[in-house]
Amino acid sequence: MRKVMLIDDDVVVVELLRTLLEMEGYDVITQCEGEEIVQSVQNHKPDVVLMDVYLKTSPGEGEDGLKMLAQIRENPDLSDTRVIMSSGIDFQVESKEYGADGFLLKPYMPEELIDLIKQVS
Secondary structure (H helix, E strand, O other), X not given: OOEEEEEOOOHHHHHHHHHHHHHOOOEXXXXXXXXXXXXXXXXXXXXXXXXXXXXXXXXXXOOHHHHHHHHXXXXXHHOOOEEEEEEOXXXXXXXXXOOOOXXXXXXXXXXXXXXXXXXXX
């Protein structure tokens, strides 16, 4: 079973995505606390991480998801981890520059998510 980690500070989005991915046969891990993201990815070793660009991890901080992506990419133990970024604003170019394997512009259809997960993993 493929393991997907969801990293988003919107609890409703996380629960909807969890339900969708579990129905598709994925093992789903959720993470909402920004400070522990890299350590959590290292501990759980997901096949794919789906992370929002905007995480409310620090007051006044905007694109924390991109910072977390950069930290994941800098960690040699996580070099095989596939990361898909998502946002309601088009951060596709920035996400690719930081090392994302894919980007989804919100709102997206469930099929788009499943297809992209299959494509990158």
